[in-house]
Amino acid sequence: MKRMRWLLVMLVLMIGTGTSVWAAGIPSKQGLVRDTAGLFDSSQRQYLSKIAKGDQIHVFVLTVPGLDGQSPTDYANAAYDAWNLGTADVLLLISSGDRSVEFNFNNPRLQKAIDEWSRNKGKGTGSSAITAMLDAYFIPHAKEGSFSKASASMIHQVHRLADLPAGEVPVQGDDHKAEAVSPEPENKGSVKSTDEATRSTSTADTAAPLKIEFPKLPWIEMAAGGLGITLIFMLIKGYLKKRKLSMISEQFAELLVICNASLEKVGAYQGIAQGKTGRAVQEIADRLSEFMVAAAESKTELQETRIFILRYSSMDEAIQRFSKIADRLERGIKAEDNRITVIEHADKTAKGRTAELHADYTVLKQTLDRAAVDRGYPFPILYQELEGLEHDIQRAVELQLFDPLEAQEVLKAAEQKHAMSKSNIEDVAVYVKEAHEFSDQSAAIRAEIVKIIETHQLYRIKVRPFERLDEAREQMNQLENFLRQGNMGEVRKSSERAHAMLKEALGMTRRQAELRRQNRNDLDRLYEQIQQFHNESSVLQSLLNHCRSQYVPRHWQSWEQALAKESQEVRMADGKLPEAERLTHDEVQEFEVAREIIENESKTMARVLQWVREMKETLEGLDDRLQAVRHELAAAQEVFVSQQKTLQIHNIVTSNHSLLLGLPDSFWRNVQTVGDSLSSPLYDLDYLESAARSCTQDAEHFAYGVQDIVRQKEEAERLSVQVEQRFKQVSRRASRGFKKNYKSYRLRVEQLFEQGMYAEASHELLNIAEYIDRVEREIRHQEMLEQQRRAAQQLQRAADQARRAAEDARKAAAQSSSRSSGSSWGSSSGSSHSSGGSGWGDSSSGNSSGGSKW
Structure with missing residues (x-):
């Protein structure tokens, strides 16, 4: 932790080296004009950037919303250093919120030129000269809110002074040449400015020799700070890896403690446990000893490892290797501890479970x-x-x-x-009871079987239910023998077989009774279905006779052949039913065999009756199809006739419409052909339906053509009315040539109407409408030119009157006294750099600054 604290202290010290670069809060340099206060628009910024770069001097313009209480001179110095400006660079700082301007540079030759200019004006040198130049070129425009003009005027003056040959004195009459040059008009606002001081590295007041100073290089500090931070981070990273190795060493120590505790637990069984437990205890002790030796060796090796803190790869390799060893040992010790827990659990529970058993x-x-x-x-x-x-x-x-x-x-x-x-001992009582109750169960089932046989007269059935009852009795006797021996597995099997035989005996008897009843019912149903088929066959023969007289053979011939085949199938089925009936008789009672015959013939009759229904529906549907053809043909004729009436009502000429010319004849020929086919049997319904559909399609095509030409005529008539109205509106202002052209165009349209070419007439009418619009635009253009001519005459007269009024005003102004205005400035000596400034606010203050009030 002490190392970590020292690293943090070093990090703070290294970061502190870059505070001079980072703490100023100066806007970043972006070209020659950096307008953070929004005093210029885009065109003004482009213009200022264009003129700011001169042959001798580059003028950098920086505008800020405010200085937040900072000294303009200090802020300008910080910006000058942050932007890494040199002797060929000049900074013009404008603070809109503080209404101040600062002029900052480090060029003795430029300072000397400004001093010479100031002496010619009768002003002072040094910061006073800079203030005087700001008052002359910047402040007048700034008071009007025109900061782009103020900046441009200042830039031109700086370039003019910088371009003067060495020793040449600025000409007195050239002062206002720079003021005459200004950028594009700008948005005038309410922002004003109070000038503070601008600085220079040398003054014209001093007689000291020229001294060359090298610019500051903040990038060196930044590089040093970055290098220091990188080193700090590298050291921290290496320290963290060292710390990781130390933690792995601590993990080995903990594993030694855990392994020793496990050895103590397993040691309690050594010398006492025998057999399987003794072998397990010895194996656990041996493996724990191996783990303990491996942990101790790894811990010692890790403590003796010395790796330089910046050798990351070596430390990563060591971390990976020792981590794997520690994880393997931890898993192994945990597994052995679980085995010890199993032995302890077995030792604790064996005695109690033995007593319970x-x-x-x-x-x-x-x-x-x-x-x-x-x-x-x-x-x-x-x-x-x-x-x-x-x-x-x-x-x-x-x-x-x-x-x-x-x-x-x-x-x-x-x-x-x-x-x-x-389970076996508990089941003894169950099966003893079951053996005693079996006789009653068997007797009850036997009585039920006898009752079924008597009720349904099944005395001659082929199955043997009583034999199954006897077999069940034998199984139950075997159950008693197995039960006496205590062989409960065989007892359960015998019980299951005996009860299954009882159920089987009763089930086969019930099935025989059900088959006898079902066979008789199904035989009656089959005889009814055969009779139904014979009745339907008579109806089908009548339908076939009708179809033979009305329709071509392909509509009914296949059905006639199929009817003969199905009749043969029914006759065969009818011949098999007596046999099924005999097998079902009480004297025979072969119910299973009879059931097979009945099911087969039932499927046959179901299929035949379904086919009969389909044949009947198909033959009866032939008349419906014929009637539908007649209706469809009549509907097509009705549509065609109605559309012909539509042509007559709208007085439409069809001579130029091929669809409407050829289709009627073709349609009526087809109608006549279909009508002839419908006039006498034998009808070919497929041909008639196809011909009727063709007539319907022709009628639909004719209706579409009629509606289309009606729409074309109505559209042409609507356009004709609109064009006529437009002509009447324009003809009152147009020439005779226009009216003559319109009549010729109109004659062409009437000819198209007479020929029935309504789409062409619409197209011609649209062209006429465009012609009328073009003529109308030309008329309006001529009228507008006439109005402009008259307006120009009125403006000329107004200008003449204004010029005369201006001459009268100028004469009056020449007789009045001229007015002048000036500024009173205070100045004070600056600090290490000489600087000058000017304010256009109420007051100004600060070192090396000048101000004015108005």
């Missing part, structure tokens, strides 16, 4: 003894099972002190034997 054995032995006395059965097999259980319990008692694991295994086997013996 011995008590349960005593209860089972007593229960079996009472059953043997009560029933008089020896139960030798059950007594053998109890002897095996007693032997396992006795062996567990012998093992529980010296070999608890082996005792636990013996107890598991004893518990399984105990569960089996308990």
Whole structure:
């Protein structure tokens, strides 16, 4: 932790080296103009950036919303250093909130030129000269809110002074040349400015020789700070890795403690445990000893390892290797501890479980003894099972002190034997009762079977239910023998077989009775279905005779052949039913064989009757199809006639419409053909339906064509009315040539209407409408030119009147006295740099500054 505190102290010291770079809060340099106060628009910024870069001097303009109480001179110095400006650079700082301007540079030659300019004006030198220049070029525009003009005026003056040859005195008459140059008009606002001081590295007041000073290099401090921070982080990273290795060493120490505790627990069993438990205890002790040796060796090796703090790869390799060893040892020790827990659990529970099993054995032995006395059965097999259980319990008692694991295994086997013996002994009473009650159950089932036979007269049935009852009785006798021996597995099997035979005897008898009843019912139903088929056959023959006289053979011929085939199937089925009836008779009672015949013929009759219904529906549907053809043909004719009436009502000319010209003749020819086919049998319904659909499609096409041409005519008529209205509106202002052209166009449209070319007429009318619009635009253009000419004449007259009024005003102004304004400035000596400033606010204060009031 002491190392960590020293590293933190070093980090703080290294970061402190960069405070001069980072703590100033100066806006970053972005080109020659940085307008954070929003005093310029985009065009003004572009103009200022263009003129700020001169041959000798680069002027940097920085605008800020406010200085937050800082001295303008200090802020300008900080900005000058932060931007890394040199002797060829000048900073013009404008604070809109403080209404101040600061002019900052480090160029003795420029300072000398400003001093010469100031002397020619009758002003002072040094900061006073800088203030005077700001008053002359910046303040007048700033008071008007035109900061772009103020900045441009100042920039031009600086370039003019910098471009003068050495020793040449600025000309007195050149002062206002820079003021005449200004950027694009700017947004005038309410922001004003009070000038503070601007600085220079040397003054014209001093006679000291020229001294070259090198600019500050804040990037060196930044690089040193970055290098220091990088070193600190590298040291911290190395320290953390060292700390990780130390933690792994502590983990090995903890593993030694845990391993030693486990050895102490397993040591309690060494020398006492035998057999399986003894072998397990020795194996656990040996593995724990190996783990303890490995942990101690790894801890020693890790403590002796010396790796330089910046050798990350070596430390990472050591961390990875020793971490794997520690994790492996921890898992191994935990596994051995779990094995010890198993031995402890076996040692604690073996004695109690042995006592419980011995008590349960005593209860089972007593229960079996009472059953043997009560029933008089020896139960030798059950007594053998109890002897095996007693032997396992006795062996567990012998093992529980010296070999608890082996005792636990013996107890598991004893518990399984105990569960089996308990179940067998408990079932003895159940099966004894079942053996005694079986005679009554068998007698009841026998009585029910006799009743079924008598009720349904099944004296000659082929199944033998009474034989099953006798077999069940034999199984129950075997059950008593097995029960006497105590063989409960065979007892259960015999019980299941005996009861299954009882159910089977009763079930086969009931099935015979059900088959006898079902066969008789199904035979009656089959005779009814055969009779139904014969009746339906007569109806089908009548339908076939009707179809032969009305329709072509392909509509009915296949059905006629199928009817003959199905009639043959029914006759065969009818021939098999007497045999089924004989087998069902009381004298025979072959119900199973009869059932097979009845089911087969039932499927045949169901299929035949379904086919009869389909044939009847198909033959009856032929007349419906013929009637539908007649209706469809009549509907198509009605549609066609109605559309022809529509053409007549709308007085439509169809001479130029091929669809409307050729389709009627084709339609009526098709109608005539279909009508001829419908006039006499034999009808081919497939052909008639196809021809009727064709007539319907022709009628639909004709209706679509009629509606389309009607729409075209209505659209053309609507356009004609609109064009005529537009012509009347424009003709009052248009020339005769326009009216003549319109009449010729209109004549063309009327010809198209007469020919029935309504779509072409619409197109022509649209062209006429465009022509009218074009003429109207030309008329409006001419009218507008006339209005502009008249307005120009009025403006000319107004300008003449204004010019005369201005001349009168100028004469009056020449007679009045001229007015002048000035500024009174105070100055004081600056600090290490000479600086000058000017304010356009109410007051100004600060070192090396000047101010004015107005």
